[in-house]
Amino acid sequence: xxxxxxxxxxxxxxxxxxxxxxxxxxxxxxxxxxxxxxxxxxxxxxxxxxxxxxxxxxxxxxxxxxxxxxxxxxxxxxxxxxxxxxxxxxxxxxxxxxxxxxxxxxxxxxxxxxxxxxxxxxxxxxxxxxxxxxxxxxxxxxxxxxxxxxxxxxxxxxxxxxxxxxxxxxxxxxxxxxxxxxxxxxxxxxxxxxxxxxxxxxxxxxxxxxxxxxxxxxxxxxxxxxxxxxxxxxxxxxxxxxxxxxxxxxxxxxxxxxxxxxxx
Amino acid sequence: xxxxxxxxxxxxxxxxxxxxxxxxxxxxxxxxxxxxxxxxxxxxxxxxxxxxxxxxxxxxxxxxxxxxxxxxxxxxxxxxxxxxxxxxxxxxxxxxxxxxxxxxxxxxxxxxxxxxxxxxxxxxxxxxxxxxxxxxxxxxxxxxxxxxxxxxxxxxxxxxxxxxxxxxxxxxxxxxxxxxxxxxxxxxxxxxxxxxxxxxxxxxxxxxxxxxxxxxxxxxxxxxxxxxxxxxxxxxxxxxxxxxxxxxxx
Numbered sequence: 001x002x003x004x005x006x007x008x009x010x011x012x013x014x015x016x017x018x019x020x021x022x023x024x025x026x027x028x029x030x031x032x033x034x035x036x037x038x039x040x041x042x043x044x045x046x047x048x049x050x051x052x053x054x055x056x057x058x059x060x061x062x063x064x065x066x067x068x069x070x071x072x073x074x075x076x077x078x079x080x081x082x083x084x085x086x087x088x089x090x091x092x093x094x095x096x097x098x099x100x101x102x103x104x105x106x107x108x109x110x111x112x113x114x115x116x117x118x119x120x121x122x123x124x125x126x127x128x129x130x131x132x133x134x135x136x137x138x139x140x141x142x143x144x145x146x147x148x149x150x151x152x153x154x155x156x157x158x159x160x161x162x163x164x165x166x167x168x169x170x171x172x173x174x175x176x177x178x179x180x181x182x183x184x185x186x187x188x189x190x191x192x193x194x195x196x197x198x199x200x201x202x203x204x205x206x207x208x209x210x211x212x213x214x215x216x217x218x219x220x221x222x223x224x225x226x227x228x229x230x231x232x233x234x235x236x237x238x239x240x241x242x243x244x245x246x247x248x249x250x251x252x253x254x255x256x257x258x259x260x261x262x263x264x
Numbered sequence: 265x266x267x268x269x270x271x272x273x274x275x276x277x278x279x280x281x282x283x284x285x286x287x288x289x290x291x292x293x294x295x296x297x298x299x300x301x302x303x304x305x306x307x308x309x310x311x312x313x314x315x316x317x318x319x320x321x322x323x324x325x326x327x328x329x330x331x332x333x334x335x336x337x338x339x340x341x342x343x344x345x346x347x348x349x350x351x352x353x354x355x356x357x358x359x360x361x362x363x364x365x366x367x368x369x370x371x372x373x374x375x376x377x378x379x380x381x382x383x384x385x386x387x388x389x390x391x392x393x394x395x396x397x398x399x400x401x402x403x404x405x406x407x408x409x410x411x412x413x414x415x416x417x418x419x420x421x422x423x424x425x426x427x428x429x430x431x432x433x434x435x436x437x438x439x440x441x442x443x444x445x446x447x448x449x450x451x452x453x454x455x456x457x458x459x460x461x462x463x464x465x466x467x468x469x470x471x472x473x474x475x476x477x478x479x480x481x482x483x484x485x486x487x488x489x490x491x492x493x494x495x496x497x498x499x500x501x502x503x504x505x506x507x508x509x510x511x512x513x514x
Binding site for chain 2: 165171174185190
């Protein structure tokens with residue numbers, strides 16, 4: 001007990017030390033000429049002024065709709081695959097299906113490791129790898145999203161399953177439920193709602209990622225933003241950015257609607 | 265021997281590191297008896313129930329269920345037919361509909377296919393309705409379990425036991441988190457059902473009053489040892505006073 005409070009005390013000292021270190025690091029920044037490029041100020045204001053005059057001509061709007069659709073389609077397909085991967089690997093990584101302690105440790109260790117590998121590599125890097133191997137095909141985008149997102153979902157699902165209170169599970173076991181029956185009657189119903197709302201949140205992230213990934217050349221909103229930026233058409237850039245925002249807001253609205261329905 | 269001994273404890277001891285939780289406890293339970301385990305906190309009531317539930321093994325001694333060692337009753341499904349457990353109200357899966365918590369009592373008899381199908385199309389609905397009617401909740405069948413009150417949840421747990429039909433019911437503080445009238449309600453229901461189904465009950469209780477009122481036999485534990493083991497109507501107030509007395513300061 002005394003050891004514990006001592007450790008807590010030490011951790012506070014570390015926090016203060018790190019804060020001081022951060023403040024000290026600020027002194028090293030050359031505020032006059034290091035932060036903003038001199039001619040950058042003009043460009044920046046130009047870009048931000050364009051915010052109020054997005055390009056709304058018919059062909060740009062049509063292009064924005066089409067690219068939004070591609071971005072949404074990649075994100076949805078990638079996320080669906082990620083959900084399957086996350087569920088299967090997450091349940092395995094939680095170790096609740098293991099019968100003995102040794103197999104539980106093995107299962108947890110190997111699948112948590114696998115999930116770690118999947119999400120350690122960013123979706124953009126996966127995208128490069130897949131574009132290099134498949135070429136510019138939609139599969140490249142979908143797999144590039146599905147792998148790291150599956151890793152993230154799996155990890156969080158496994159943690160959620162491990163946090164399920166023990167009493168109801170023990171009661172199911174006492175009623176003669178097998179490991180799989182415990183999974184479907186105890187663990188999964190208990191975490192279902194949190195799983196859905198976390199997946200919805202990740203779906204939102206996937207849309208942003210899907211837009212970014214199209215910078216690689218896979219089509220979609222990000223690709224259009226890049227093209228317009230290259231042409232210095234800031235008005236068009238903002239049209240695409242607003243479309244991206246609308247999708248994200250819509251998904252967010254859908255997810256809160258779902259959460260409200262689940263709470264009933 | 266006129267009646268069958270369903271539980272036999274032979275010199276049971278349990279140590280945690282250096283602490284002795286139970287020391288050489290022996291008693292015999294006949295089929296159909298309703299037993300209340302009483303005694304101050306830390307006397308070993310929960311330890312005893314956990315050993316009977318096979319949550320852990322005694323450090324020494326042996327438990328016999330129906331004449332067979334409990335340690336050999338390792339098949340979870342077979343054990344569930346012998347021994348059922350009810351605890352405080354955190355026992356149910358709150359997100360499931362009441363009917364699924366009730367039908368979870370049948371999982372020992374169902375394969376994976378049937379138990380999965382049940383989550384979509386409830387199976388054996390008639391039996392579930394019957395069980396819920398017996399505990400007085402026929403209209404709550406499709407409600408989410410977490411929306412029920414504590415007393416109602418404990419009735420759902422009883423309905424699950426009705427579906428499970430074990431020969432022995434272990435009840436670990438079944439009414440600890442309920443107000444007095446609901447507590448009596450649950451205890452009355454538990455002992456009535458046990459009588460109707462010819463089940464044996466061992467329940468740990470804080471309240472001596474309830475123990476005397478609803479159970480046929482009281483087993484008192486103090487400091488991990490048997491303090492007395494008497495029919496409920498033979499327990500005197502003096503014995504109870506001694507049981508709960510704090511250690512005198514020397």
